[in-house]
Amino acid sequence: MYYKMKLADKVRVPPNRLGEELKKVILEVLQDQLEGSIDKEIGIFIAVTRVADVGEGEIIPGDGAVYYDVEFESVVLRLGLQEVIEGLVVETTSFGAFVSLGPIDAMLHVSQISDEYINYDEKNARLICQESKRFIGVGESVRARVVTLSLNEREPRDSKIGLTMRQSGLGTGRWLEEDLQKEKDKEKEKGGERGSH
Secondary structure, eight states: OEEEEEEEEEEEEOGGGTTSOHHHHHHHHHHHHHTTOEETTTEEEEEEEEEEEEEEEEEOTTOOSEEEEEEEEEEEEOOOTTOEEEEEEEEEETTEEEEEOSSSEEEEEGGGTOSSOEEEETTTTEEEETTTOOEEETTOEEEEEEEEEEOOSSOGGGOEEEEEOOSTTOEEHHHHHHHHHHHHHHHHHHHHHHHTO
16 A cells, blocks of 8 residues: 655755755655665655755764755555555566566466466467466556565565465456456346346
């Protein structure tokens, strides 16, 4: 889930930027330091959006920079086990699909797509369910549940997020529309049967 958070930190403004507009410099420093990084307590930083308040500057002997206590707003992604998320398929392979959640990708293993056997169509970059012929391709929106979560603060790219679509209400946008239509058709049939008695 995405959150807008108010946070506080001490920010180092380098000596060569001290003549510039302070809030602008602090915003850029925070964006460079935080965006795309992971903090296990806070989450995955998507964007630093605004510097709300800048306190008094502090000079440390031997360092020409000034350190400011800063309050700022940020958008973060916090994932939890069993959380239902939506993402975009950015790559398919013989072992599954990579799903972009914005700042980070998650893995949807072939065993977690469907109860059916899955074939990989390399030419069209699609994973195809053998019986129903449903498929997943690059660029498709998917709704899935987080089943494994291992965030790496030092190397965010080494984080591992595992997804599943093997439950009702999960799948590609197309699959969910098909399922919804089937439900509506069943309801109509039931309604028609009741009316004919």
